[in-house]
Amino acid sequence: MPLTRPLMIACLALGLAAGHSHADVPLPARFEADQVWLVPRLDGRELRLFTDTGGGWNAIGREIAEAAGWPIEVVDTGQGELAVVPFPAFDEGHGIPAPPAHFMQGRLALAEPARLFGGDGFLGGRWFADGIWDFDYPAGTLTRRDAAVPPAGSHAVPLGFQVDAAGRRTTHFPSMDIVVDGETLPVLLDTGATAHLTENSAPLFGREPDDMMGVSFIEQEVFERWVRRHPDWRVIEAGDRKGPQLRRMIEVPAVTIAGYTVGPVWFSEQPAGAFQQYMATMMDRPTWGAIGGSALKHFRVLVDYPGATAHFLPADAAGDATGRHTDAGDGKAGG
Structure with a gap:
C-alpha cells in the first residue's frame, strides 16, 4: 500500500x-x-x-x-x-x-x-x-569511511571517551593530547569550536563583526600562563563575544599534534572551570580546552570512533611551517 x-x-x-x-x-x-x-x-x-x-x-x-x-x-x-x-x-x-x-x-x-x-x-x-x-x-x-585506513604518512593519536558503569560511551566527546610550549595539554577534539568576532578581532581576519570563525579554546589559567611566558604572542582584547561576555583571543605560533607541529593557531579564552570542571563531567578526563578549526585546518584528519583513534596528516607532510615533525613525547602534564 x-x-x-x-x-x-x-x-x-x-x-x-x-x-x-x-x-x-x-x-x-x-x-x-x-x-x-x-x-x-x-x-x-x-x-x-x-x-x-x-x-x-x-x-x-x-x-x-x-x-x-x-x-x-x-x-x-x-x-x-x-x-x-x-x-x-x-x-x-x-x-x-x-x-x-x-x-x-x-x-x-x-x-x-x-x-x-x-x-x-x-x-x-x-x-x-x-x-x-x-x-x-x-x-x-x-x-x-567504511574502514579506518590511515592516510599514508599520517600519525595516530589515541582518543578517550567517557563510559558508563556498563562500559557504554555516554556523550561521545573525544579527548586527546596536544603540546604547546613543551607542555602536554589534554583537550577536546572539537570541530565546532567557534568565536563570534567583534570590532576588535574581525578586521584582523578580513571579516565583519558578529561573523563566526572556527577557533580553538583554552581555559583562563593556561591562557594567563601563555601571556606571562610569551608577551610577544599576539593577544586580541575582547575578541570573542559570547552573549554578554567579551573574551580574549591569543595567537599561538606553534602547536604539536600527533608529532606534527603547525601554526599559528588562534585560541579563544574560556572561563575557569569550563573544561576542568563542567566539560569534565561529560568526558573521560578533565581537559584544558578544545582543539578546533584554527588548528585542524592544517590537516586531513581521519577520526575513527570505533577504534578510538584519530590520524593526522598535515597539508604539507614533507615538512615546512605547516608540517614539521617533532618529538611530542617530551611534554609535561598540563596544570
Whole structure:
C-alpha cells in the first residue's frame, strides 16, 4: 500500500543508513571560516547543518519541521521535555547518514534559530558516534569511511571517551593530547569550536563583526600562563563575544599534534572551570580546552570512533611551517 509521508521518512532514513554501511560516503559539505557545514537537500531546498564533534545534541529548526508536517513527539529526557521528529529522508543523491539509534532513537530535537549557529540544523557528537570520518580540511571534503585506513604518512593519536558503569560511551566527546610550549595539554577534539568576532578581532581576519570563525579554546589559567611566558604572542582584547561576555583571543605560533607541529593557531579564552570542571563531567578526563578549526585546518584528519583513534596528516607532510615533525613525547602534564 502507499506509504504515508511520516512512515516514508522513517523508512528512507533507515534505508539511507543501511545503504551507507558498506561503502565510503562523500558528504555534501562546505568548509567555511574553518567550520564544517553539511548542505543536504530536502524537497529541493538546500539546508545548512552545523557540525560539531563537541556538541551535545542533534537538532533541526522547528520551522522546517512544522512546514514539512513531520510528526512531532514530546519526550521526557530526564532533564525536561524535548520535542523531537524522525530523521528526514533527504533528496536522493544529496543526503547524509542518519545518526545512531542509541540517542533519542536517531531522532532530531526541534530548536529555535538562535541555537543553530545561524543555520537550519545541528549535528553533534552523537551524530558522529560510531562512525569513521575523514575530514580533509585542505581539500574541503568530509567523507564517512567504511574502514579506518590511515592516510599514508599520517600519525595516530589515541582518543578517550567517557563510559558508563556498563562500559557504554555516554556523550561521545573525544579527548586527546596536544603540546604547546613543551607542555602536554589534554583537550577536546572539537570541530565546532567557534568565536563570534567583534570590532576588535574581525578586521584582523578580513571579516565583519558578529561573523563566526572556527577557533580553538583554552581555559583562563593556561591562557594567563601563555601571556606571562610569551608577551610577544599576539593577544586580541575582547575578541570573542559570547552573549554578554567579551573574551580574549591569543595567537599561538606553534602547536604539536600527533608529532606534527603547525601554526599559528588562534585560541579563544574560556572561563575557569569550563573544561576542568563542567566539560569534565561529560568526558573521560578533565581537559584544558578544545582543539578546533584554527588548528585542524592544517590537516586531513581521519577520526575513527570505533577504534578510538584519530590520524593526522598535515597539508604539507614533507615538512615546512605547516608540517614539521617533532618529538611530542617530551611534554609535561598540563596544570
